[in-house]
Amino acid sequence: MMQINELEQVAGASVFEGLAKLGHEQVVFCHDEPTGLKAIIAVHNTVLGPALGGTRMWNYASEQEALKDVLRLSRGMTYKSAITGLNLGGGKAVIIGDATTMKTEAFMRRFGKFVNSLNGKYVTAEDVNMKTRDMELIGMETKHVTGLPETMGGGGDPSPVTAYGVYMGMKATAKKVFGTDSLTGKKIAVQGVGQVGMYLVDHLVKENAEIFITDINEDKLKQLSATTGAKVVGMDEIYDLDIDIYAPCALGATLNDKTIDRLKCAMVAGAANNQLEDENKHGRKLIDKGIAYAPDFLINAGGIINVYEEYLGNYNRQRAYDMAENIYDTCLNILIEAENEGIPSQEAAIRAAEKRIADIGKVKLSR
Numbered sequence: 001m002m003q004i005n006e007l008e009q010v011a012g013a014s015v016f017e018g019l020a021k022l023g024h025e026q027v028v029f030c031h032d033e034p035t036g037l038k039a040i041i042a043v044h045n046t047v048l049g050p051a052l053g054g055t056r057m058w059n060y061a062s063e064q065e066a067l068k069d070v071l072r073l074s075r076g077m078t079y080k081s082a083i084t085g086l087n088l089g090g091g092k093a094v095i096i097g098d099a100t101t102m103k104t105e106a107f108m109r110r111f112g113k114f115v116n117s118l119n120g121k122y123v124t125a126e127d128v129n130m131k132t133r134d135m136e137l138i139g140m141e142t143k144h145v146t147g148l149p150e151t152m153g154g155g156g157d158p159s160p161v162t163a164y165g166v167y168m169g170m171k172a173t174a175k176k177v178f179g180t181d182s183l184t185g186k187k188i189a190v191q192g193v194g195q196v197g198m199y200l201v202d203h204l205v206k207e208n209a210e211i212f213i214t215d216i217n218e219d220k221l222k223q224l225s226a227t228t229g230a231k232v233v234g235m236d237e238i239y240d241l242d243i244d245i246y247a248p249c250a251l252g253a254t255l256n257d258k259t260i261d262r263l264k265c266a267m268v269a270g271a272a273n274n275q276l277e278d279e280n281k282h283g284r285k286l287i288d289k290g291i292a293y294a295p296d297f298l299i300n301a302g303g304i305i306n307v308y309e310e311y312l313g314n315y316n317r318q319r320a321y322d323m324a325e326n327i328y329d330t331c332l333n334i335l336i337e338a339e340n341e342g343i344p345s346q347e348a349a350i351r352a353a354e355k356r357i358a359d360i361g362k363v364k365l366s367r
């Protein structure tokens, strides 16, 4: 399975440096000539349970870029599950290639066989460019798959639960910043009205917030604006708005040297993964500007909660919502802790996740 030559050729000596730096347990390179499959499965940490995390298919510019992505994303999954109180470790898989032309039944089932070869150490799910149908095909070769359709006992689309968790995190952060968690009258800019952003807007409408939306998809914007009254703004304009809350729900790394100086909001709370381009530097920059930050992996955990429910068996959506509601308390506690210690909230959240892994790791070793 591990293509040693390919590994050396592609990534050179930096592979193990990367693993050591981020603390990965195992990285598996999967290659299958007949189907053209090239995938990397990264198991970051399995102390709390199997490494569960989605498979992303992307036309990466280089194999090095794919490796970097899978290492970073799998580490994020470890922290996300740990801080959410799930008995799951962190993992992720990336498939290199064009999802519109390369996906065939054989391609997906071959990937399923690679997942199966890890005997449940890694459990897969949907991510970018993966659909429930792909999970069904993977499921023909392994039982270590989630994100199956509801008709097959699966949890279906996790986005409504993710949006609910983000909404809970946003309210908790508002409580800390404004002294109330009511979002009524608050000016909130949602960047990206895809699956999660759209459901988030629904919650904000019910609270009578003043909503601003932007997206690259103009049809989506028009439609959502017509049904909700949200005001459409330009993709770059969003960083200069006079608002209370910025909610990144599209891309990562939108909190960076260029944007933070422009932001006029009091807090940031959104669904996107890896919002801080540089966790330490930009976490501190937000503190300096007096902008509160709801840690992304903490408040967007609704998706993994939904998948975890499915993984446990007897999927129940209400239980997933109930668990996502806990994001409110966890987020508020982290923000208070971060302020008391003068550290970025992301750092406090990572520390809490690492502490749970260490504590439960000891319990597991105890007799």
Ligand SMILES: NC(=O)c1ccc[n+]([C@@H]2O[C@H](COP(=O)([O-])OP(=O)(O)OC[C@H]3O[C@@H](n4cnc5c(N)ncnc54)[C@H](O)[C@@H]3O)[C@@H](O)[C@H]2O)c1
Pocket: 158, 159, 162, 191, 192, 193, 194, 195, 196, 197, 214, 215, 216, 217, 220, 235, 249, 250, 251, 252, 271, 272, 273, 300, 301, 302, 303, 304
């Ligand atoms: N879906 C989930 O359950 C889930 C769970 C955890 C985290 N997330 C993260 O939340 C984010 C949104 O997820 P999603 O499932 O809604 O994805 P999606 O693809 O359905 O929506 C993303 C939206 O952002 C828009 N977009 C892309 N580039 C943009 C730009 N430069 N400016 C403005 N809009 C832009 C897209 O057109 C699309 O409408 C992603 O970062 C994802 O990784 C999603």
